[in-house]
Amino acid sequence: MSRNETNQLLKGALLLTAAGIFSKLLSAGYxxxxxxxxxxxxxxxxxxxxxxxxxxxxxxxxxxxxxxxxxxxxxxxxxxxxxxxxxxxxxxxxxxxxxxxxxxxxxxxxxxxxxxxxxxxxxxxxxxxxxxxxxxxxxxxxxxxxxxxxxxxxxxxxxxxxxxxxxxxxxxxxxxxxxxxxxxxxxxxxxxxxxxxxxxxxxxxxxxxxxxDMPRSREKEIIEIxxxxxxxxxxxxxxxxxxNHMVLLVIQFADTFTLLPGLIESGLAKQEAMEAKGVFDRGQPLIQLGTVLGSSFALALLPTISQDRLRQQPALFYQYMRGALLFSFYLALGATIGLVLIFREANVLLFQNEQGTADLRLLVVSILLCSLSVTAASILQGLGHVKRTAGFILGAFFIKWIANQLLVPFLGITGSALATILSLLLLCAVTLYELKRKLPKLNLMKVVNLRAMLIAIGAMVLYVLGMHALLADLFQSSRGLLLLYVIFIAITGGGLYLFCLLRFRAFNKNELSMLPFSTYLLRFYKGREKNEQN
Incomplete structure (x- = not known):
């Protein structure tokens, strides 16, 4: 394949990825x-x-x-x-x-x-x-x-x-x-x-x-099909x-069949069970948005993943794959913790009351697990292990189904949240383990900067809790004011989290160069490097 053909394929794949991300955002938002x-x-x-x-x-x-x-x-x-x-x-x-x-x-x-x-x-x-x-x-x-x-x-x-x-x-x-x-x-x-x-x-x-450009053939001979x-x-x-594109769908599909009967078995009347499932499903658009954020970088990298690339440019290949997993982990972790912190306000803002807040906070953990699973599965698919990853996803579906039947009759929607976390946790574990087997030099945990991660999490948590204590009551009087408050907290809290990751070197220069606006990020990185030397 020529360089022009490769560039055309890459541009096309990125265009398809962008359309997919836009559609998923639209699907979650409506x-x-x-x-x-x-x-x-x-x-x-x-x-x-x-x-x-x-x-x-x-x-x-x-x-x-x-x-x-x-x-x-x-x-x-x-x-x-x-x-x-x-x-x-x-x-x-x-x-x-x-x-x-x-x-x-x-x-x-x-x-x-x-x-x-x-x-x-x-x-x-x-x-x-x-x-x-x-x-x-x-x-x-x-x-x-x-x-x-x-x-x-x-x-x-x-x-x-x-x-x-x-x-x-x-x-x-x-x-x-x-x-x-x-x-x-x-x-x-x-x-x-x-x-x-x-x-x-x-x-x-x-x-x-x-x-x-419909194909037209003048051939008259019989062609064997x-x-x-x-x-x-x-x-x-x-x-x-x-x-391989149905991680969240198969989880919802299991809920479709098992959640309502389980809630009725737990003692709820049918109308109450229907309303409870509706409350539980409030978490789906937020999980979808968080997963899109956490895994979008991996999806954008899909065109660069292939066995040929691994053989021809192993160092560059490992750099891209390590970066995809690292960005997915940091972004999904930040989105998960941030959403847990502001979920009550987000629930009232988006769905008009705070019903199910405790259970949905538990369900939000799915963002981290699903993002890592999708990213790891995407890399495995790019390497040609399509059937294996499909088998893992099918396994997660059956685990969710069985766990729902065991837990929902006793714990209600809390049981379904636990069942979702269990199924995605096992999916995440097996996909990462399989990725480690196929790419032993990846060493993801060795490149996670634990110090930077803990400082970023601590700073974000303290900031959001502090803002809640100071300002939350002032913005409860109307939905419009609450919207401004949630947007402000989400943007500033997320910005503080990313700033701390950058300041305390969660990423190296090569990883930063893979990101959008890498010129500005690298300038910040070099400025920090000079200050340390002085």
Whole structure:
């Protein structure tokens, strides 16, 4: 591969990463007005549908497109390998069969699924949700085809378009349901319909771009289609690639099936259990935002991770990987501790009351564990260990499921928070252990500056507690004032934490050079170095 091709691939991958981060931020942000408009029970209804919608989005954005991109790159240059007849039609047919089967399964089994979850009123919601699977073939085929040509912009544009349309329609529907006081279960239908329209918008963008350079073949000979290879790659590689993007989704999916029945078994009435799950789900957008912050640097580095890079430039490779893990650890740790400190105020600000604050503070620990797991898993995937990391994530799902069944009937949502932490702790442990086995020279713990970390944490904790003691009561009178207070504390507390990390040398020069605005950071570092010498 030439230098220009490598640069093009890197730019495309970074563009896709940026679109993914923007979409995740949008996905986390819209849930706050959604809960405000529909209440905890409306939020519960949405969260019972969301994991299925999320799985569909991952399949159409990461799983199947990755498999199609792989097929396209491996068949490039072969006679008839990229034509409508030999490539697009067979893959589209396979996708239709796979996703059509998922549609039929969910549509037919919606009554059983709703009864299993413990809420028969969700039957019609799940049937409408099933329709979204029918749009996956169009989205996945076109995205995978573009990515196989190293053209990431169409995927990025369609992803952002899909999310913007979906969020706009969902919030509009929530406003209508709230103002007209419609049946709260309508929010589930609205979520499914908004996702369907969003998928249509994303597919339309891709189709227009595809028509500009649609392949045309004049070959008349019969081309043998490698059906076994196509099906095997779509089923195995596509499903595994999708699973590697589902860490938080699989945890929520386990809650969908086990939390409501467990809460009812603990002694709560159904209405109380629904509200309790809605309160528990308040933690999801905040955990998602924290995880995006903690793992975004690792995602941006994904294009630099490969076995070839490890063999050709081992020193540089280890520098990048060590930096990715180090930044993920420091940022996620700061986000976790900071959010624990201000969670009561954030809960009141975002969700209008402080219900569930103690349990959600416990759940916030997931940010650190999930960020490290995602970062380590991303590196392992880049090195080619895709199936292994998928297996680890699947294991975390079953641990969460079993722990929920054991703990929730006795401890309520506290049990579910503990189950989430347990599953992510084990996932974090096995991914880091596997990374240590594959990259023995990484030595992450040896490069963590314990002194700088403890000073930064101590300074942030003392500052935030001091500000709470002095100012918190002054900003409780209105939501607007509380917003200003939370923003001020978050920015200044986070800034103090990062300042202490830099001042006390948590990073070396090479690591700082990998960051945005590295010129200014290095200037600060050198200024500190001169002062010490004087």
């Amino acid at each position: 849930r706050i007005p959604l809960q405000n408009l529909t209440g905890d029970i409306g939020y519960y209804v949405y969260q019972q549908v969301y994991p299925i919608l999320g799985i569909v989005m991952v399949l159409s954005l990461y799983g199947f497109p990755a498999a199609i991109s792989k097929i396209r790159s491996e068949t490039a240059g072969k006679a008839g390998g990229q034509t409508i007849r030999s490539f697009y039609f067979p893959l589209f047919l396979i996708l239709v069969v796979l996703n059509g089967s998922l549609f039929l399964f969910l549509y037919i089994n919606a009554p059983n699924l709703a009864r299993w979850i413990g809420d028969p009123e969700l039957i019609s919601t799940y049937r409408v949700t099933a329709i979204i699977f029918l749009f996956v073939p169009f989205l996945a085929l076109l995205r995978g085809s573009f990515q196989g040509e190293q053209r990431m912009a169409p995927t990025a544009i369609s992803q952002v378009t899909e999310q913007l349309v979906r969020v706009t329609l969902l919030i509009t529907a929530a406003i209508v349901i709230s103002v007209k006081q419609l049946d709260i279960y309508e929010i589930g239908h609205a979520a499914a319909i908004a996702s369907i329209v969003g998928a249509l918008a994303g597919a339309a963008v891709l189709f227009v771009l595809f028509l500009k 490698p059906w076994n290879y196509y099906v095997r790659t779509m089923l195995l590689f596509g499903a595994v690639a999708a699973l």
